Amino acid sequence: MVHEVPTGTDELVADLVAAIGPDRVLVGGGARHLYGRDSSIIDGGHSGPVCFPDSTEQVADCIRAAVAHGRDFVPRGAGTGLSGGAVPCNDPVVIATTRMNQIHEVDVERRIAWVGPGVVNLDLTRHLAGTGLHFAPDPSSQQASTIGGNTANNSGGPHCLAYGVTSAHVAAVEVVLSDASTVVLGEEVGDAVGYDLRGAFVGGEGTLGIATRIAVRLTPDPPVVMTLLLDFKSIVDAAEAVTGIIAAGIVPAALEIMDQKVVQAVEKFVSAGYPLDAGAVLIVELDGLPAGVAREVEIVKRVGADNGVGTVRVAADNAERELIWKGRKNAFGAIAHIAPRYYLHDTVVPRTRLAEVIEKVNAAAERHDLIVMNVFHAGDGNLHPLLMFDPREPGTLERVHAAGEEIVRIAIEAGGVLSGEHGIGLEKRRFMSLLFSPDDLAAQRALRDAFDPLGRANPLKVFPTGASCGDVVGLTEIPEGVWV
Amino acid sequence: MSSPSYTELLDLDSDSLTTCVACGLCLPHCPTFRLTGDERMSPRGRIALMLALQTGEAACDDEWYNSMETCMQCRGCEAACPAGVPFGELISGARAAISDARPLPLHLRIGLWALTRPRLLLTGSRLVALLQRLRMLPRVTFLPRRLPLSGSSLPRRTEGDVILFTGCVMDVWQPEVHDACESVIEVTGSTVLRSGPRTGCCGALHEHAGLHDSARELAEHVIATLQGDQQVLVDSAGCGAALKAYGDLLGTPEAKVFSERVLDVHEWLAERSDALPLADVSGRPGVIVQDPCHLRHVQDAHGAVRQVLGHCSEVVELNDDGLCCGAGGSYSLLQPVMATAARDRKVELIRDVSARSGANIVVSANPGCSMHLATAGIEVLHPIQVLAGMLASPGEVVGGSPAGPAGGADGR
Numbered sequence: 001m002v003h004e005v006p007t008g009t010d011e012l013v014a015d016l017v018a019a020i021g022p023d024r025v026l027v028g029g030g031a032r033h034l035y036g037r038d039s040s041i042i043d044g045g046h047s048g049p050v051c052f053p054d055s056t057e058q059v060a061d062c063i064r065a066a067v068a069h070g071r072d073f074v075p076r077g078a079g080t081g082l083s084g085g086a087v088p089c090n091d092p093v094v095i096a097t098t099r100m101n102q103i104h105e106v107d108v109e110r111r112i113a114w115v116g117p118g119v120v121n122l123d124l125t126r127h128l129a130g131t132g133l134h135f136a137p138d139p140s141s142q143q144a145s146t147i148g149g150n151t152a153n154n155s156g157g158p159h160c161l162a163y164g165v166t167s168a169h170v171a172a173v174e175v176v177l178s179d180a181s182t183v184v185l186g187e188e189v190g191d192a193v194g195y196d197l198r199g200a201f202v203g204g205e206g207t208l209g210i211a212t213r214i215a216v217r218l219t220p221d222p223p224v225v226m227t228l229l230l231d232f233k234s235i236v237d238a239a240e241a242v243t244g245i246i247a248a249g250i251v252p253a254a255l256e257i258m259d260q261k262v263v264q265a266v267e268k269f270v271s272a273g274y275p276l277d278a279g280a281v282l283i284v285e286l287d288g289l290p291a292g293v294a295r296e297v298e299i300v301k302r303v304g305a306d307n308g309v310g311t312v313r314v315a316a317d318n319a320e321r322e323l324i325w326k327g328r329k330n331a332f333g334a335i336a337h338i339a340p341r342y343y344l345h346d347t348v349v350p351r352t353r354l355a356e357v358i359e360k361v362n363a364a365a366e367r368h369d370l371i372v373m374n375v376f377h378a379g380d381g382n383l384h385p386l387l388m389f390d391p392r393e394p395g396t397l398e399r400v401h402a403a404g405e406e407i408v409r410i411a412i413e414a415g416g417v418l419s420g421e422h423g424i425g426l427e428k429r430r431f432m433s434l435l436f437s438p439d440d441l442a443a444q445r446a447l448r449d450a451f452d453p454l455g456r457a458n459p460l461k462v463f464p465t466g467a468s469c470g471d472v473v474g475l476t477e478i479p480e481g482v483w484v
Numbered sequence: 485m486s487s488p489s490y491t492e493l494l495d496l497d498s499d500s501l502t503t504c505v506a507c508g509l510c511l512p513h514c515p516t517f518r519l520t521g522d523e524r525m526s527p528r529g530r531i532a533l534m535l536a537l538q539t540g541e542a543a544c545d546d547e548w549y550n551s552m553e554t555c556m557q558c559r560g561c562e563a564a565c566p567a568g569v570p571f572g573e574l575i576s577g578a579r580a581a582i583s584d585a586r587p588l589p590l591h592l593r594i595g596l597w598a599l600t601r602p603r604l605l606l607t608g609s610r611l612v613a614l615l616q617r618l619r620m621l622p623r624v625t626f627l628p629r630r631l632p633l634s635g636s637s638l639p640r641r642t643e644g645d646v647i648l649f650t651g652c653v654m655d656v657w658q659p660e661v662h663d664a665c666e667s668v669i670e671v672t673g674s675t676v677l678r679s680g681p682r683t684g685c686c687g688a689l690h691e692h693a694g695l696h697d698s699a700r701e702l703a704e705h706v707i708a709t710l711q712g713d714q715q716v717l718v719d720s721a722g723c724g725a726a727l728k729a730y731g732d733l734l735g736t737p738e739a740k741v742f743s744e745r746v747l748d749v750h751e752w753l754a755e756r757s758d759a760l761p762l763a764d765v766s767g768r769p770g771v772i773v774q775d776p777c778h779l780r781h782v783q784d785a786h787g788a789v790r791q792v793l794g795h796c797s798e799v800v801e802l803n804d805d806g807l808c809c810g811a812g813g814s815y816s817l818l819q820p821v822m823a824t825a826a827r828d829r830k831v832e833l834i835r836d837v838s839a840r841s842g843a844n845i846v847v848s849a850n851p852g853c854s855m856h857l858a859t860a861g862i863e864v865l866h867p868i869q870v871l872a873g874m875l876a877s878p879g880e881v882v883g884g885s886p887a888g889p890a891g892g893a894d895g896r
Contacts, residue, residue: 033532033536052521118521333507
């Protein structure tokens, strides 16, 4: 189907070009095709002009032009989001922050850095080499994803178990709102006086405005880090071990589980020597002072033994440690060996109910005749069941969505929530009403409206709505809100 | 859609295209995405556009061509891809498909043709070298500022334990690298037979530019002239990667057997490093390693370079995951703006690392990279030259000239 470019586009483009220059505004069909999607399974977005501003003022100019021509605007970082937060609906102006990738200022003594939203997460940590500091949030996409995107999604990552998610590491943020005005939320030092608007903005998925400069907190590197790889006969045993470790009074830096299918897929890519015959592996990272870490290693080994651990491998050096993590952090990409697409859920359940929930999730997938793979932040109870499928097989999509919905319900019934760290975006908005009452949602919408009374900032995201996105409405047999 | 020929134009393996799950982990490893932040200049964007052309969702317009033509073919994305998408194969197929519709500029076609004529190349190069010395030639960025007058020697031996592949342009412009390799190989107790002008060019640049037929002809010629069962050692990363891929390019059992004989010279030396004398590294200036893409991403031989270099110096890393310097075979001629931007980024990093570490020698195991960086005033040696220098005069520091990365020319 040929999508028609809305009227008034020429005038809009002229204004954008006048504001930021002709080579910073893409209007070609190829560009709009690519900017129509992100890393999620949602296809069929429709991008208007794609802009590459390089300053706060230029972001404001782009927003001003969009709104003046009656268009929405959608911010985009690296486009590695998994819930469709950056998928454009209804030909909005897409504002890509990839050129705002300057590290403006690093204050080692106060452990604060001001960065552009387009700075790649891992680039900041690399830039800090030698200072003894790093940027703690480490989503699996950290080598590619931007700090602006991490802020918008309040991203997590393996090490958020001990260090907290992105919100804990954003001290202040400069934001351009939908009326093109610029505000700074939060404080470099201490907590905000009055309402914590910074806290409200982080995780706003671009619906509250666009972050143009971010003050991030820097975390001291731990004196000692030990990484252990434990293998278990079953994923349930591994989950029981996680509960045991936490119950023993330890908060490891990270606790990650991968099931056998995931291990087999990632081993193909990294050759890290993961045990291919184990039912599941558990990665445990311990950090802190040498004596404490040594004691914790012994406790982890003991808890492992109590739960029938096979072998316990302790990474001998940094290279081995990095290899173990490389496998974990490339898991989502590596599983493409199994099937061409995956539908990834991001539910969180109380840690003590992990084993029981995983069994139910696996049973649900089996009922719908789907392969499910599990790789997740076990310490947080943050599940990432991946339903593998080939969209070219007739009837598959219906089974994927039915199983997905069951998985969400299983998590919520176990006292869990919809999303741990990937955001709601387009993908999970229809589930919001499973978790929130109409009053809850109305309160959240009032907050959104306070930031964006015009409703132009990344609309149709987060909140359940009858409106769909572009011409994907044609796929009516699929539950509203999710497109594959 | 107006043109009926899309699917005819591009006939790529659709399973390879759909293996890409668009996770985006390739993005930071792509030099053109790093420079532009533009999805069209990224591996996953290029894959999506290839797929879109095949399915009729994208038009075959200038935007599409530009996306394909700006790819440096460094294959950094391929090494980074957890799904194992064969990007090199895909972009190579796309480039070959568009080579008719988008013919290469005349000067490049002449240049690529000249590579297949070793005598002409040597004579022409000597003429240029003479004119350079007489200051009768304007400076052109893609040529070394001072070509050698002599060029390479003919094969010195008619037999040897191993074959040293000497290639085309490298044999003429950087014969001293072959000399260094020969001397180091001989230290390990093996004799060297140089492939010489009779074998000539490997065809890597032709394959890179989408000229499949020329590449295949050259590959067949190389295999025919290097019969035997000795190992074929290569000191140019681009040539080595091409020779190792002959099995896939030609698909014949003979070509596959030949490719299995090929090793980068560092890989071969790393296996025999016990035979090399160990130098006292302390007090020597470190050596900054710039990994050629086709050594690191394609051959996965960068570890061997470090193992061998470690014999004579401390290895200083650039820590940029081997991001391409922009040389990319003939890329610097075809896409000068992007190539220069990539080069400048690399040069800035080299100067920064040099200033922080005190290392003032830069090595790269590929003539394309060293010539490209030389146009910005960075003097680059081959790693084996550093090793050969140490073996020849253990007390002296080789290559630590003031024209190293931190000083010297400003690149103009």
